[in-house]
Amino acid sequence: MEIISERLLKHPFSLEGNTTVITGAGGAIGGTTARIFANAGSNVVVSDLNLETANATAEEINKLHPGKAIAVKTDVTKSEDQKILVETVLKKFGKITTLINNVGWGEYTPLLGISKEYMMKSYELNTVSTYELSSLFAPYLKKEQNASILFSGSRVGDTPSPEFLSYSNAKAALFNMIRSMAVAMGPEIRVNMVMIGSVDNGAATLDAGYTQEMLDRLNNSMVMKRRGYPEDIAYAFLYLAAPAARWITGIHLYADGGGTYKSKMPTDD
C-alpha cells in the first residue's frame, strides 16, 4: 500500500474530492459536521428523518458551495429507506468516501422497568442501523482512497449511566463494533468513533431532561469549563476522515472538554 508523505499532499486535512454521508444531519452536531465537511471540500449527503431540517442544512451549504449538498429523508431503522439512501448517493455523486453514523437518540429512563420493546427500539436505532448502513455502503467505500466509517459515540456508553440505560447500553455496543469492523474492513476502510461529551444541542438538550441548573453544574465540573459546541465534534470527525489520520483505525477519540472533575454526570438527585 502506498505511503503518501504529507509533503505530497495539498493539505493534510483536505477532503477535496470526497463524498460524505451523514445520518442525523438535520440536527446540531450532524448539520454542523455537514457544513464543515463541505467547507473542507467534500460533497455531503444530509440524511435525516426530518426532511425539512435536512433540506435547510443542504440549502445553506449549497448557497456557499453550489451543488455540493443534497438532502435525503431517511428512517435509518427501515431497510427500504437505507436502500434509497445508498441509491441516491451513488446516483448523485457516483461514490462514497466517508459514512458518518451520527444518528442516535437517548432520553432519561428509570433504571428498572424499561420495557423490552423500548430496549429493542433503542438498540435498533443506535446500534443495529449503523451496522446495516455500514454493510450496505462497504462495497462502495472499498473502492475509494482513504475511505472511512465514523461513529458518534457517547460518554454515557463508557461510564455508569443508570439514568440512560437503554441508550448507554446501545452506545456501549459500538465499542466492539468499531474494533471488529476495523479488523474486517481494513486496509481499504478505516473505522473510528468520536466519543461525544456534553454538547449544547440547543432545544434537544433541554428536551432530554436537563434543567438549566444541571447544565451550569455540568459546565463548572468540566476541565475546559464549558460544554462543547457542535463544531468541536465536527472537527474531530474532520481529523479522523482526513488524510492526516490515514494510519488510524479501530480507535475512539474523546471530544469531551477534557472530561469532568467528577466521575459521575450530575443528576437531579
Add this chain to the structure above:
Amino acid sequence: MYLDKLFSLEGKVAIVTGGGNGIGKASAIMLAKAGASVAVSDLKLDDAKKVTDEIIEAGGKALAAECNVTEDAHLVSLVDETMKKFGRINFLVNNAGGGGGGKENPFKITVSDFEWRFKLNVFSAWRLSQLCVPHMKKDGTGSIVNISSMSSIMASHNMSAYGSAKAAMNQMTKYLAMDFGPEVRVNAVGPGAIKTDALASVLSPEMEKEMLKGTPLNRLGHPDDIAGAVLYFCSPASQWVSGQILFVNGGGIQSLE
C-alpha cells in the same frame, strides 16, 4: 483557505524535543508549515540544525538547540532560549525518549538503568511542562503533546522499564490535563511501529511482513502519520479535546515476537 485557518498556528511558538530525526523531525516540520516558529531541540545539535535549515529554507522560523532532556539545566536553557528568540511558548511536543527494544531483561537491568528510563521518558516531559506552562498561560493558549508508545498498553518481553515509563506518561497526561486546563490542553499520541530511516535500515521485507500480521491497515507507520496527530492536537480544531491518549497504530500491534 478555510482549512489553513482552522489548522493555523500562525504567530505561535512550539518546542519539539528529539526534533532532529523521525517523528520529532516530521512534527517540527508539520508545525512550521502550519505557521508556528519552532525550537528544535536534540541531543545532537547537527541533527537539529538540519531540520531548522529545512524549515528556514521553506520560509519558516526556527532555532536549533542542543539539549539532553535528562539534564535540568539544559531544559531551563531551552525554555530561556526559546523565550529570548521568539518571546512566547504555545506548544510543547515531548518527543525525546527511549529505551525498550527488548533490552530490559529484569534480571540484568540495573536500578540506575531503570531509573534513567523514567528520567528520560517521564521526568523530562513533566519538568519541561512545568517550565513551559506559565508562558502558555500568560499567552492565553497552549497545548502539550506527549509522544507515548504502544508499549504503554501492550506487553512483551524485556521492555518493562520503557513500557511502564510510557504508561506513566499516559497517566501523567490525564492528570496534567486537569491541572493545566482550561487554558492549556494536554494530550498524548501513542505511535505503533513507525518506518523511520533508522528502522528502515535494519528491516528486511520478511520482517516487515511478520510485523504486519495483525495490522488492519497493512503497513507500518510514516512519521507524518504521527505529525498529523500532533498538528491536530496543537491546532484550534482540537480546542475541546484534552487528556486524551490517541493511538496511531494502523489498528493493531506491530511486533516481531
